[in-house]
Amino acid sequence: MTVKGYPETPVTTATGQRNICLVIAFDGSRYKGWQRQAGLPTIQGLLEEQLTRMTGEQVCLYGAGRTDAGVHALAMVANFHTSSSIPLQGFRRGLNSLLPRDIRILTAREERPEFHSRFDALGKTYRYDFFTGEVQLPTTRLYMAHRPCSFDADRVRRCLRLIIGTHDFSSFEATGSRDPEQTGGRGAVRTLSEARCEAISGQPDSWSLTFTGDGFLRHMVRNLAGTLIDAGRGRIGSNDFAAILAGRNRTLAGPTAPACGLFLVRVHYR
Numbered sequence: 001m002t003v004k005g006y007p008e009t010p011v012t013t014a015t016g017q018r019n020i021c022l023v024i025a026f027d028g029s030r031y032k033g034w035q036r037q038a039g040l041p042t043i044q045g046l047l048e049e050q051l052t053r054m055t056g057e058q059v060c061l062y063g064a065g066r067t068d069a070g071v072h073a074l075a076m077v078a079n080f081h082t083s084s085s086i087p088l089q090g091f092r093r094g095l096n097s098l099l100p101r102d103i104r105i106l107t108a109r110e111e112r113p114e115f116h117s118r119f120d121a122l123g124k125t126y127r128y129d130f131f132t133g134e135v136q137l138p139t140t141r142l143y144m145a146h147r148p149c150s151f152d153a154d155r156v157r158r159c160l161r162l163i164i165g166t167h168d169f170s171s172f173e174a175t176g177s178r179d180p181e182q183t184g185g186r187g188a189v190r191t192l193s194e195a196r197c198e199a200i201s202g203q204p205d206s207w208s209l210t211f212t213g214d215g216f217l218r219h220m221v222r223n224l225a226g227t228l229i230d231a232g233r234g235r236i237g238s239n240d241f242a243a244i245l246a247g248r249n250r251t252l253a254g255p256t257a258p259a260c261g262l263f264l265v266r267v268h269y270r
Contacts, residue, residue, distance in 0.1 A: 017081045020091060021111045022047075022061075024076045027102040029142045029260070034067045034076070043067075043103060047078070050098045054091070055084040064117040064267040065124065068219070070259030072143065075106065077117045077267040117267070125194070125212040125265040128225040128257065132232075133205035144206065145225075145261035149233040153197050153207065156232045159241040160195040160209075163224070167192075170248035172227070174219035174256075188248070190215050197228070210265070219256055227254035 026043050036045035044061055051059040064077040086094070091108040099105070129144045132151040136144070163169075170188040194212035209225055227244065230236050236244075236254075244252045 017083050017113075019079055019081055019111045019113050019115055020088070021077065021079045021109050021115065021117065022091070022095075023106040023108075024073065024078060025104045025106055026073050026076065027142070028067060028069070028071045028073070030102060032069045033071070034063055034065070043073075043076075044078075046099065046103065047095070050095055051080060051082075053098070054086065054094050055082050057082055057084065062117050064121050065216075065264075067264060068222075068259050068262075071262045071264070073264040075266050076264055077121070077269075079111060079115060079117045120269055121267050122270065123193070123212060123214040123268040124216060125210065125268070126216065126221045127263045127265050128209040128211075128221055129200065129206070129261045129263070130209075130225070130229060130257070131203075131206050140206075142260055145258045147229050147233075147257075149229075151205070151207065151229075151232045152234065153199070153232060155234065155237070156197040156209075156228050158238040159228055159231045160197060162238065162242050162245060163192055163195050165191065167245060168248050169217055169220055169245075171244050171250055171253045172220045172223040173217040173250060174223070175250045188217055190217065190220070197232075212268075221262060222257045222259065223250070223253055225257035225261070229257065230254040 028043070030041060032040040032042050034043045036042050036048065044063060048059050048061050051061065059080050059082065061078050061080045067073060088108045088110065092105045095105045130147050131140065131144050132147055132149050134148050136146045166189060168188050169190050173188050190213050192211060192213040194210060196210045198208050200206040200208055209228060211221055211224070227241065231241055
C-alpha cells in the first residue's frame, strides 16, 4: 500500500550525499500530527522548512511513522539526504535554535546511505497515559486522558495477556483506514511482544498502558486503550475482550481514547 507522503520503496542516496538521522521529541498538542499538510502546522512540515533554510536545499524528511494530531513523541526517528557539510552537532544545535520549544532534536547522526527510518524499523513502543480520579490537574490535561471511574488494573491485565503474540487486530483499527479489497501484505495482523498496565509512580489514580509491537494500525493503540479502560471500570470482562479480538469488527470494541494520552516512546532497529 502506498502511504501519502512516503515513497513505495526507499530512496537511493545520490553520490556524495549524506544520510542524516534525527531523533526528535515533541509535544504534539499544537500540531495536526506528524505528516505535512498544506496550510496546517505539522511536525514534518516545520522540520522540513527549517532544514531547507539551513541547508539551502529542498529537504524531504522521512519519518519512522505518522502520529495523529495531539499525539506526542519521546523519540521519533527521521532521516533526510543532503549535500550540506554542516556538522552533526550543527544540525542539532541549529535546529533547536530555530524550532519552537515544543520540538527538540535529541541527537543527529550519519547513517549508511540506504538507511530509511520507516522501512528499516523493526517495531515501536507506545505508551498511553490516563487519569481515573474525579478532578484532573490542569497541568496534566494535555498529556493524560481523563477517564474518571473506579478502576481495577487486574481486570485490564487479564485482557492484556490475550493480545501478546500474533493476532488480527481488525477490531482495533480505525474504520475505513484500509481498502477492504486490498490484497497482499499482512492486512490487520500484527505481533505484540509487550502489553502492560502500570500505576504511574507518585501520581495517584494515574496509569500507563505500554505496547511494543512490530507495527501498529491506524488508531490501534487508542482503540485498545479505550476498550481496556472499559475493562478496568468493569464494563467488559476478559471473555468479552477475547470475543472482541476474535470478532475482527471495529464496532465491537470500545471508544477511541483521546489523542492527548498517547506517546511514541521508541522506534526499534537492529
